Amino acid sequence: MSRESLTGMGENISGGRISDSASAVRNRLSPTSGADIVGLFVALLMVLLVLDIVRRLVTGGIAYTKLLEYLWWGLRDAMYIALAAVGLSMTYSILQFANFSHGDLITTGAFGGWAAAYLVGGWGLASVGELVLVRATSGGVSPGQVGLQVFASPLAILIGMVVAGAVTVLVALAIDRLVYKRMRDQGGISMLIASVGVALALRYFLAVIFTNRKRGVTATAPDVGPFTAHELTLVIIAFALIVGLHLLLQRTKLGKSMRAMADNKDLALITGIPTERVITATWIIGAAFAGISGYLIVLDRGSVSINLGWFLLLLIFAAVILGGIGSIYGALVGSLIIGMTVNVSLIWLPSDLAKVSAFILMILILVFKPNGLLGGVETT
Amino acid sequence: MTLLDVANLDSGYGDLQIINGVDMQVGDGEYVTIVGPNGAGKSTVMKSVFGLTTYMGGSIEFKGTEISGYRPEEIISTGIGYVPQSDNVFPSMSVMENLEMGAYILDEVPQERIDRIFDRFPILEERRQQNAGDLSGGQQQMLAMGRALMLDPDLLLLDEPSAGLAPDLVQDMFDRIDRINDDGTGVLLVEQNAKEALRRCNRGYVLVQGQNRYEDTGDALLADEQVRKDFLGG
Ligand SMILES: Nc1ncnc2c1ncn2[C@@H]1O[C@H](COP(=O)(O)OP(=O)(O)OP(=O)(O)O)[C@@H](O)[C@H]1O
Ligand SMILES: [Mg+2]
Numbered sequence: 001m002s003r004e005s006l007t008g009m010g011e012n013i014s015g016g017r018i019s020d021s022a023s024a025v026r027n028r029l030s031p032t033s034g035a036d037i038v039g040l041f042v043a044l045l046m047v048l049l050v051l052d053i054v055r056r057l058v059t060g061g062i063a064y065t066k067l068l069e070y071l072w073w074g075l076r077d078a079m080y081i082a083l084a085a086v087g088l089s090m091t092y093s094i095l096q097f098a099n100f101s102h103g104d105l106i107t108t109g110a111f112g113g114w115a116a117a118y119l120v121g122g123w124g125l126a127s128v129g130e131l132v133l134v135r136a137t138s139g140g141v142s143p144g145q146v147g148l149q150v151f152a153s154p155l156a157i158l159i160g161m162v163v164a165g166a167v168t169v170l171v172a173l174a175i176d177r178l179v180y181k182r183m184r185d186q187g188g189i190s191m192l193i194a195s196v197g198v199a200l201a202l203r204y205f206l207a208v209i210f211t212n213r214k215r216g217v218t219a220t221a222p223d224v225g226p227f228t229a230h231e232l233t234l235v236i237i238a239f240a241l242i243v244g245l246h247l248l249l250q251r252t253k254l255g256k257s258m259r260a261m262a263d264n265k266d267l268a269l270i271t272g273i274p275t276e277r278v279i280t281a282t283w284i285i286g287a288a289f290a291g292i293s294g295y296l297i298v299l300d301r302g303s304v305s306i307n308l309g310w311f312l313l314l315l316i317f318a319a320v321i322l323g324g325i326g327s328i329y330g331a332l333v334g335s336l337i338i339g340m341t342v343n344v345s346l347i348w349l350p351s352d353l354a355k356v357s358a359f360i361l362m363i364l365i366l367v368f369k370p371n372g373l374l375g376g377v378e379t380t
Numbered sequence: 381m382t383l384l385d386v387a388n389l390d391s392g393y394g395d396l397q398i399i400n401g402v403d404m405q406v407g408d409g410e411y412v413t414i415v416g417p418n419g420a421g422k423s424t425v426m427k428s429v430f431g432l433t434t435y436m437g438g439s440i441e442f443k444g445t446e447i448s449g450y451r452p453e454e455i456i457s458t459g460i461g462y463v464p465q466s467d468n469v470f471p472s473m474s475v476m477e478n479l480e481m482g483a484y485i486l487d488e489v490p491q492e493r494i495d496r497i498f499d500r501f502p503i504l505e506e507r508r509q510q511n512a513g514d515l516s517g518g519q520q521q522m523l524a525m526g527r528a529l530m531l532d533p534d535l536l537l538l539d540e541p542s543a544g545l546a547p548d549l550v551q552d553m554f555d556r557i558d559r560i561n562d563d564g565t566g567v568l569l570v571e572q573n574a575k576e577a578l579r580r581c582n583r584g585y586v587l588v589q590g591q592n593r594y595e596d597t598g599d600a601l602l603a604d605e606q607v608r609k610d611f612l613g614g
Contacts, residue, residue, distance in 0.1 A: 272453030
């Protein structure tokens with residue numbers, strides 16, 4: 001409010017009216033902007049690509065089943081990206097920084113969880129060291145000998161998943177105490193840079209324990225209809241967790257206080273929400289989801305490596321930014337778009353380039369909608 | 381009886397002192413207004429009462445208890461409600477959820493308080509499922525007040541509730557504040573519509589550069605030549 005406001009409400013209100021009508025005029029007269037053109041371009045491109053898919057289906061250039069397979073893979077990738085993306089989005093909106101160590105939390109969960117699964121499922125089949133380190137050295141027991149797959153050892157797989165979440169939560173909380181908690185008021189950039197350091201430290205720490213050898217982990221499971229048992233497991237569990245998170249956010253007091261804090265931190269403080277406790281809950285949920293995501297990716301792909309999460313981080317950021325950074329539901333939408341794009345673009349592109357197409361799409365959409373798809377809506 | 385007694389308060393942000401020896405009282409059920417130029421520290425006084433600034437000295441007593449150093453949730457539970465100047469709703473949460481957040485410190489949402497607030501602001505009941513961010517400015521102010529009234533506070537701090545409202549809505553807002561006060565709730569109001577606020581209140585303070593400048597009944601301040609000339613635009 002301006003200084004004149006004290007002289008009474010007259011000036012004040014008419015001032016508001018003037019600026020309102022000015023912006024209305026600006027809107028009416030605004031010429032087509034560059035963003036609109038890009039938007040039009042993206043829409044046109046989409047229509048052309050869909051028409052091309054139809055053409056290929058009709059002429060037999062691509063089999064109907066092949067397309068369905070790409071869509072299914074898109075959904076599968078979307079699910080594990082989403083598990084990680086909601087956590088990244090939550091830490092962004094509630095702690096207000098972009099956490100570059102989120103990818104290595106995924107890796108933490110992958111190794112931690114499979115170490116537990118190996119111990120439980122492979123007990124007596126190999127030395128404890130070999131099991132705990134998830135076949136760190138070559139030449140020992142083979143994945144087939146341990147034989148971990150959902151039908152043969154469901155309990156070991158389940159226990160591994162729970163441990164994956166739990167270990168990742170412990171690591172994330174420890175890192176928060178050691179690093180981020182001391183930096184709460186320092187602003188997003190310092191915390192972002194610190195998180196890059198944390199990412200490297202965590203990865204090298206894992207490499208020292210588990211080595212950086214990429215190795216097979218699971219045994220093959222029989223297919224379930226057209227799907228592999230493990231990708232089906234991934235999709236079902238990820239879907240259940242996301243529905244669970246949705247219910248938590250909408251129905252419970254904790255969930256509502258998390259949304260409140262993501263919305264307006266100062267107001268949350270004023271209403272008596274214990275902000276540190278909400279931050280702890282955010283780490284717990286975000287880290288558990290990230291860890292389980294890593295664990296399920298290994299289940300699906302069959303192998304684990306030290307760069308699992310780091311390589312994935314870019315796609316996860318793409319999903320989060322695409323949906324509108326800080327918006328949890330936006331992260332879900334973004335994940336779906338990224339997952340689908342990476343796979344459906346296989347129709348036209350070799351697989352190396354397919355990932356690139358996801359980033360190009362992200363950039364095009366951001367030019368058109370700088371706040372992301374759900375960014376302006378602030379749907380947390 | 382004195383509800384709120386601020387005496388010789390010094391406070392600010394970090395090393396920056398804004399409030400300099402301010403005294404301010406609100407009696408039980410009293411309606412008190414703070415006016416003053418922009419940047420005078422009006423909002424800072426309110427934030428200080430709520431423990432959101434750096435405390436530097438003096439005392440803040442509420443119902444005879446020193447509350448400086450209390451955490452926000454403790455201050456709420458002693459019976460103070462606070463509506464900040466801006467960003468005073470949770471935009472992506474529904475009207476209903478915003479009200480629920482007002483009763484966060486209780487184990488259960490008190491349904492009779494919600495009914496009471498819907499009686500007071502019927503439009504909120506109509507819009508109960510809408511996101512607060514989709515409400516008009518006036519409706520958001522009502523929601524922010526409703527949220528602050530959820531715990532039935534003895535004192536309500538209102539920071540410029542009429543900011544940005546159309547003229548007829550400004551009058552409506554003042555009428556609503558009158559009614560809240562008539563029901564026995566003490567009100568401490570910061571207003572840019574200084575004349576109207578002084579006309580309606582029991583007593584007023586003129587705050588300048590973080591210090592008390594004038595203090596009197598609303599009518600007396602309105603009648604004062606100097607106050608009129610310097611702060612009320614003649
Ligand atoms: N968070 C903050 N950190 C540092 N200085 C601040 C902060 N908030 C306000 N100030 C400063 O404190 C002084 C008083 O601000 P305050 O918001 O209390 O004024 P006000 O009387 O409420 O003004 P207005 O009529 O514009 O709302 C101003 O100089 C302002 O710049
Ligand atoms: Mg102010």
